[in-house]
Amino acid sequence: MRITLLRMNQEILSVEQMYRADALALAAGIAGARLMEAAGWAVARAARRLLPKGRIAILCGPGNNGGDGFVAARLLARDGWSVRVALLGAVERLKGDAAIMAGRWTGRVEPLTPDALHGCVGVIDALFGAGLARPLEGAAKAVVEEIGRLRLPVIAVDVPSGVHGDSGAVLGLAPDCLATVTFFRPKPGHCLLPGRLKCGELVVADIGIPAAVLDEIAPDLCRNGPGVWALPEIKAEGHKYSRGHVLILGGAEMTGAARLAARAARRVGAGLVSIAAPPEALGVYRAGDPGVLVASSEPFADLLEDGRRNALLLGPGGGVGEALAGKVLAALGTGRPCVLDADALSSFEGRSADLFRHLSDRVVLTPHDGEFRRLFGEMPGSRLERARHAARLSGAIVLLKGADTVVAHPKGGATITTDAPPWLATAGSGDVLAGLLAGLLAQGMEPFEAACAAVWLHGRAAAEFGPGLIAEDLSEAIPAILAERRWDPHD
Ligand SMILES: NC(=O)C1=CN([C@@H]2O[C@H](COP(=O)(O)OP(=O)(O)OC[C@H]3O[C@@H](n4cnc5c(N)ncnc54)[C@H](OP(=O)(O)O)[C@@H]3O)[C@@H](O)[C@H]2O)[C@H](O)CC1
Numbered sequence: 001m002r003i004t005l006l007r008m009n010q011e012i013l014s015v016e017q018m019y020r021a022d023a024l025a026l027a028a029g030i031a032g033a034r035l036m037e038a039a040g041w042a043v044a045r046a047a048r049r050l051l052p053k054g055r056i057a058i059l060c061g062p063g064n065n066g067g068d069g070f071v072a073a074r075l076l077a078r079d080g081w082s083v084r085v086a087l088l089g090a091v092e093r094l095k096g097d098a099a100i101m102a103g104r105w106t107g108r109v110e111p112l113t114p115d116a117l118h119g120c121v122g123v124i125d126a127l128f129g130a131g132l133a134r135p136l137e138g139a140a141k142a143v144v145e146e147i148g149r150l151r152l153p154v155i156a157v158d159v160p161s162g163v164h165g166d167s168g169a170v171l172g173l174a175p176d177c178l179a180t181v182t183f184f185r186p187k188p189g190h191c192l193l194p195g196r197l198k199c200g201e202l203v204v205a206d207i208g209i210p211a212a213v214l215d216e217i218a219p220d221l222c223r224n225g226p227g228v229w230a231l232p233e234i235k236a237e238g239h240k241y242s243r244g245h246v247l248i249l250g251g252a253e254m255t256g257a258a259r260l261a262a263r264a265a266r267r268v269g270a271g272l273v274s275i276a277a278p279p280e281a282l283g284v285y286r287a288g289d290p291g292v293l294v295a296s297s298e299p300f301a302d303l304l305e306d307g308r309r310n311a312l313l314l315g316p317g318g319g320v321g322e323a324l325a326g327k328v329l330a331a332l333g334t335g336r337p338c339v340l341d342a343d344a345l346s347s348f349e350g351r352s353a354d355l356f357r358h359l360s361d362r363v364v365l366t367p368h369d370g371e372f373r374r375l376f377g378e379m380p381g382s383r384l385e386r387a388r389h390a391a392r393l394s395g396a397i398v399l400l401k402g403a404d405t406v407v408a409h410p411k412g413g414a415t416i417t418t419d420a421p422p423w424l425a426t427a428g429s430g431d432v433l434a435g436l437l438a439g440l441l442a443q444g445m446e447p448f449e450a451a452c453a454a455v456w457l458h459g460r461a462a463a464e465f466g467p468g469l470i471a472e473d474l475s476e477a478i479p480a481i482l483a484e485r486r487w488d489p490h491d
């Protein structure tokens with residue numbers, strides 16, 4: 001399924017899809033050499049903008065990534081830059097467009113060794129791109145190590161050599177780049193950690209591949225942002241019930257979690273928010289924010305009877321165990337949109353099948369990596385692959401939290417959020433996210449869109465607040481963000 005179940009923000013293409021895009025462009029009559037000229041031009045442009053004026057080492061690999069490097073070398077030299085070109089392997093072994101571009105370079109080509117860096121003030125890394133097949137070794141490894149020792153600024157062609165385009169994993173080692181110039185559309189490896197951190201600034205250059213190739217490729221992954229979802233409108237004729245009623249299950253001891261979630265749900269626009277509290281903790285909850293309704297969570301089934309409580313959130317501070325697991329199953333039995341977070345997930349450790357058989361795409365699971373492992377066990381693959389697999393396996397939407405949060409739909413669509421600041425990793429931040437999500441569900445957003453929007457608002461709130469953020473600040477930063485309303489759809 002293509003995520004035009006959403007409006008697209010920026011599509012992300014796998015390495016295989018990128019090769020298909022390339023092949024479709026060729027089939028449409030666009031010469032490969034033209035694409036490579038455009039790619040090299042974009043790299044040279046970034047180098048002019050970002051590298052210090054001085055001698056530049058251009059490190060070329062044995063494939064087309066190296067071909068882009070030869071183009072950049074020619075264009076920079078033509079503009080009067082001093083360049084030093086080093087090649088891994090022999091020029092005679094280059095093939096296709098890379099061989100053509102090496103032929104257009106009339107300067108010297110030296111063998112790739114760390115010596116090629118000496119006297120240089122910057123580097124263009126055109127060793128390996130989409131075709132990286134194994135960890136760096138030999139001369140390539142030695143040169144990348146030397147770049148690190150010399151702390152030279154690097155511009156990577158397509159991906160920093162050593163970063164896998166699909167997983168973002170570093171195979172052996174990869175340079176820390178000032179910028180990475182990729183072509184047509186980003187790849188998962190630019191968005192997932194640790195690859196994203198190696199890339200520096202990501203430049204996505206148009207090299208003449210027609211956007212129409214995407215109709216054929218039908219990508220089902222994109223970067224999360226306001227182009228992907230639309231927030232619910234606040235209607236003039238609306239009233240508190242039409243803006244939804246969130247029911248949050250509170251715990252007996254970690255009472256802060258449900259309260260943080262409740263405040264977030266209210267700030268994001270839910271009409272009413274109730275906390276269902278264990279009898280012994282009712283006093284704590286009642287002494288909290290006066291705008292929150294508080295009711296006893298016993299018996300929980302009674303609270304679920306009122307269908308106006310149209311979005312349910314269980315887990316924050318809920319206390320791992322049978323009691324919570326039972327309430328989760330009761331909540332799922334209503335068929336209403338439901339967020340399962342934290343303890344609600346951990347309560348099914350070792351018996352996840354009992355949970356999965358009650359799930360649907362009306363339910364969003366919001367694990368961090370530890371909770372994910374408890375529920376899904378050790379899974380191979382990148383965070384993207386794991387979130388997608390977990391969504392298919394469970395039948396629910398999976399929101400895998402982290403510095404590169406992935407939201408995956410059980411039928412295949414997924415987003416990666418790339419711009420959450422590191423200071424968002426603070427106690428209680430996950431409770432706020434769950435509350436934002438429940439608040440959006442109560443207002444009638446589709447669960448997948450609501451999950452993406454909640455993640456984005458959460459990250460934006462943290463970014464706007466800045467370092468020093470504590471979880472309580474997040475909800476208070478939401479109104480200013482909602483007031484902007486005119487976000488750049490590609491933000
Ligand atoms: N539409 C586009 O995206 C365009 C992309 N361009 C550029 O092309 C590269 C992809 O080119 P490709 O030739 O497919 O792959 P690479 O250049 O990345 O690398 C392949 C060669 O590298 C060898 N290799 C791979 N890993 C290692 C390693 N660890 N150590 C040594 N050698 C390695 C591989 O050898 P094999 O033995 O595995 O065959 C290949 O020889 C893309 O990234 C863009 O930069 C176009 O220029 C424009 C259009």
Ligand SMILES: [K+]
Nearest residue numbers: 125128159161
């Ligand atoms: K590269």
